[in-house]
Amino acid sequence: MSIITFWNDSREQSGRTLTSVAVATRMAIERNSKILLISTSFGDSTMKNCFWGDTSKNTSFFSNGKNNNIAVENGIEGLYKLITSNKLTPSIITDYTKVVFKGRLEVITGFSEAKIRTTETSVEELRKIEASYIELIKTANQYYDIVIVDLDKRISRKTQEEILNLSQVNVFVLTQRLESINRYNELRKANAELTKTRCIPVIGKYMSNYKYNSKNIARYLGQKQELDLLPFNLLYMAAADEADVVDLFLKLKNVKDKTDENYIFMQCTLNLTNNIVKKLQDMQMKMR
Numbered sequence: 001m002s003i004i005t006f007w008n009d010s011r012e013q014s015g016r017t018l019t020s021v022a023v024a025t026r027m028a029i030e031r032n033s034k035i036l037l038i039s040t041s042f043g044d045s046t047m048k049n050c051f052w053g054d055t056s057k058n059t060s061f062f063s064n065g066k067n068n069n070i071a072v073e074n075g076i077e078g079l080y081k082l083i084t085s086n087k088l089t090p091s092i093i094t095d096y097t098k099v100v101f102k103g104r105l106e107v108i109t110g111f112s113e114a115k116i117r118t119t120e121t122s123v124e125e126l127r128k129i130e131a132s133y134i135e136l137i138k139t140a141n142q143y144y145d146i147v148i149v150d151l152d153k154r155i156s157r158k159t160q161e162e163i164l165n166l167s168q169v170n171v172f173v174l175t176q177r178l179e180s181i182n183r184y185n186e187l188r189k190a191n192a193e194l195t196k197t198r199c200i201p202v203i204g205k206y207m208s209n210y211k212y213n214s215k216n217i218a219r220y221l222g223q224k225q226e227l228d229l230l231p232f233n234l235l236y237m238a239a240a241d242e243a244d245v246v247d248l249f250l251k252l253k254n255v256k257d258k259t260d261e262n263y264i265f266m267q268c269t270l271n272l273t274n275n276i277v278k279k280l281q282d283m284q285m286k287m288r
Contacts, residue, residue, distance in 0.1 A: 001141045002280045005167040007151040007160070008174065010183055015204030016173040017046045018240055019230050020150040023171075023276065025249050026269045028105035031277075033145040036097065040133055040152045040163075041110030042126050046240070047150065048109045051100055053243035075108045076129060076136075083132040090143035093136070100246060106144075108136075110152065130159045137166055168283045169276055173204040176212045185221060200279055202272055203229040228272045233265040 006020040017039070024037040039047045078096050082088040097106035111129055133155075140147045151163055164170050172187070174180045184201055203214065206229040214226040239248040255263045 001145060001147075002169070002284075003137060003141055003147045003149065003167040004169045004171065004276060004280070005149040005151050005163055006171045006173055007164065008172060008180075009153060009160070009187070010180060014173045014175050014180065015230065017041070017044070017150050018050075018236070019171070019173050019202060019204045019272075020148055021047060021050045021240070021245060022230055022236070022269050023273050024105060024148050025100075025245055026266075026273045027146070027277075028101045029249060029253070030270070030273065032104070034103060034143075035105045035146045035148060036093070036140050036144040037105065037107045037148045037150070038133070038137065038140070039108065039110040039150045040130065040155055041150070042129075042152060042154055044110060044152070047107065049243060050240045050245045051107060051243055052098060076111050076132075079108070079136055080129050080132045083135045088135065088139050090139050093140050093143060126154065127156065130155050133159065134162055134166070137163065168198065169279045170199045171276065172199055172201045174201060175205065176203060176207065176210045176217070178212065181212060181217055181220060198279070198283060200272075200275060201227050203227055205232045206230060206268075207232050228275055229268055230272065231261070231265045231268055233261065235262060236265065 004023075006016050006023075008014040008016050020037065024035060027033065028035055037047070041047065075096050075098075079088065079093065082092065093108075094106060097108050099106050111125065133149075137147055137149060149163060149167070151160060155163075172184060174184045188199070188201075203217065206214070208214075208231070212220070214229055218224065218226045235248060235252070236245070239245045249266070252262050252266045255266065257263055258267075
């Protein structure tokens with residue numbers, strides 16, 4: 001059982017959620033593992049829009065056919081009630097998920113914030129719910145082969161650190177802006193456990209024609225190996241808005257032209273997924 005957390009501690013849009021979605025989807029396609037993808041977002045529909053949006057449309061023919069729209073709407077809210085009443089068990093979590101690939105990928109979206117009207121109430125509700133994520137992740141880790149956490153930057157520092165410490169692998173998603181690169185550099189020097197031993201840095205929404213490309217970033221950081229990256233891809237951005245991520249990945253798997261930007265996108269996603277799996281294996285070997 002393994003926990004992977006995608007994170008970024010700055011307020012900029014790094015593409016963290018879209019990176020976690022891409023990896024979870026590719027991992028589910030390539031590997032026979034039972035995966036749970038958890039969003040800790042608050043009022044953010046990014047992950048929901050990637051897979052099913054606001055319609056009742058089934059994500060794909062891989063689903064198990066159960067109608068769990070109600071469970072999705074009550075995902076973390078329903079689980080929060082179970083956790084606070086000490087009724088959460090590993091096998092019951094699946095009743096509050098949305099199935100993307102039967103037996104391979106399930107999703108729990110973050111708090112909907114639909115009934116919250118004021119900022120003060122939002123913060124209060126967030127603090128109540130965020131503490132339950134720790135127990136949810138621990139319990140889910142007993143049932144799923146891999147638990148992937150998309151860690152929202154609005155979660156308190158204390159809870160963020162607890163989740164990062166629970167994880168075998170932490171994927172730090174940075175941008176190509178110098179401020180983001182410097183922030184990652186500061187973190188890896190200050191906390192070797194989180195940002196060296198267990199961390200995989202990845203450049204989200206990567207653009208090769210930007211000043212700080214992968215080679216320049218590696219040079220700037222003083223390292224020989226280039227960072228993993230997830231290229232900015234127009235088809236993926238559109239699919240993430242239209243609940244078509246699964247169909248897009250299945251279609252793009254057939255692209256064979258190595259110069260095609262869609263082939264490059266899929267290959268980078270596969271490379272990142274494989275590197276995460278390798279890091280997991282390395283961490284498990286160290287724990288023996």
